Amino acid sequence: MPDARVEVRGAAWFEPTADGVLPHRLPAWTRAQFPDAFVAMCDEQPAGVRLRLRTAARRLTLHVRTWRVATLPHAEPAPPERFEVVVDGRVAGSAVCTAAGVLTFDPGTATTAAGPAPVGAVAFTLPDGAGTPADVEVWLPYRERVALVAVVADAPVLPPAAVDAPRWVHHGSSISQGANADVPTGTWPVVAARTAGLDLVNLGLSGNAVLDPFVARAIRDQPADVVSVKLGINVVNHDAMRRRAFGPAVHGFLDTVREGHPTTPLVVVSPVLCPLVEDVPGPTSIDPDAPDVRFRTAGRASEVAEGKLSLRVVREVLAAVVAARRDAGDAALAYVDGRTLYGDADAAELPTADLLHPDAAAQRRMGERFAAVLRAL
Template sequence: MITTPVTESLLHGHLDVEQTARGLLPHRLPARARRRIPDEQLAIAESQPSGVRLAFRTRATTLALHAVPTKRAYPGVPDLPDGVYDLLVDGTPTARATVPGGNLRTVDLATGRTTLTEGPPGTAHFTGLPARDKTVEIWLPHTETTELIALDSDAPVTAVPAATHNRWLHHGSSISHGSNATHPTGTWPALAALAAGLDLTNLGFGGSALLDPFTARAIRDTPADLISLKLGINLVNADLMRLRAFGPAVHGFLDTVRDGHPDTPLLVVSPLYCPLQEDTPGPLAPDFGSGTLRFRATGEPGGGRLTLSVIRAELARIVEARVAEGDAHLHYLDGRSLYGEAEYAEDPLPDDLHPSPEAHRVIGARFARLAFGPGGPLAV
């Protein structure tokens, strides 16, 4: 077996890397942005490698990826399954594996406090791969912070150059991050990217699509051929601002992105259908009344408080106004065209907030058709 240390040249879908005591940690925000992060939730979310993958050419039939995952536990909630590593051969899903061991981060949903317990490295094993020259991708667990150590193989590996396809940069909430998806290529952005043959950079951050200026600057400074921004639901969840602040904040976010991408096709996507907050403001609170984790909205309408209905109307107005001012490459997509009342009736949100794995497949297929298909705003 040949041992190859994992270096940044093997990684795709990240914006930065950090050398830790045990390995290489991919980040989805650059160091400058990470220094501006005001809470642990975003710090954890951006370090979880949703959409990040190793990519290389090889004739190897056996691979072993050594890593230190950081797994999560929530008191009162059943144990979460180990994160999945998806292996693709020439773009085709071929194998899956998990890594035992690793660190454990315990999160108290009521207080937000976290405790980290360190654990040993582990290994994801892949065998029986085709004995020919091929491109291999290993997509990392989308909700497990992962320190990468080394890759063992029975043949040499060669890094694949970055951006061999059109580069799609997407920003959104936990739904874009991949909540409830069971494996990393089962998140809706990954499904849409694979269907359209795009090079994905996923800046979906659980609970943290909050119009942060440092996120806008990260998008501004990242090369991209296509950009989409799914905005709104986290602002309602957190009851973070009122309508008076929301409009200017969206304009400011778009202004910053346009500073770096003046003519790049840019799609603003409003929230999916979610009865919990269609007309009821946040903040959200965890609810264990049914014996499983669900959520409930605790706000009272009025006073400029944001709901999903208010958000959609304001986003549509903002995009229309900016297009009228001359931004011909800016577009709007109502999130209910991806998952609306009909989809909810057939496949309700399991925790009242996040879509099921099957709904991720529906959303990904629809986004690929509506955004990237013929006549779509991001048509490729």
């Protein structure tokens, strides 16, 4: 288990394995309810997870095992993701783990296969504090599976100061997990949290924000000063629900969250702009004929009249759910249209290369905009 001098923030529990200590973002009890290995893979990807400590060291090295995802049919592993070090609140450097294993993911069957991973070193040179201990955070990659092996420093490591910032628990899709961000602190939830001065728990689960009850209970059962849920795009991606089921399912998800947080500020965020499925339903998938990773939809616009969900319909339903609950007395519930975070003008300036996920610059812009929402709460 982690040393008491090193706090791992943003993780629900730690699994001791032969490869090292594996942080999980969802509680251990949820694993029995995972529908497939895709959810397990996302749970083990440490989006928003960071190590906290105090030290006067100039050299800090993190020994880890990492696995990079290779998504079929394009079986090449993703390029190395960066670890980042933050010293006294400021980003002070980044590094990659050059040694890595491969975790192959088949989206068609929602299965994974992990190969062996060697121990690699992620080394940082910290600013010279003239022997004065500084508050240090090491942010882990948002998409690589990371097992923690050791922290080595050239000066004593001390326990970190207690966190006194308000705690923000967020759930969403791959965009919330960080898709296409260039660094861990560049994902929009981390940008928003650091800008607004909040302590983030990121439950963004790539492809898996589909109103799973175990996620609602995971949010319900943990401390939170503010909660946000970004819903809809994955429901459309999977063609998981029709309009008849979607509204009541959202109500049920929010009911569960409210059991643990009856008066906590709770924000429902609708999908950001995605022209691929604005007026056309899913299911979506990776286009096997495209030269690079690009998404397509098998839905037809005519199917919306039959009850299938497009993003335009999703936003209409989410806004209606929030309005009904506010009319019923839930004054701490708010609705944010995702297109205010990334809309038509943003898509013209910063288009999505894969037709689904905004790029790194758009991730930062979304975070800066959502920080204003958080400050208002």
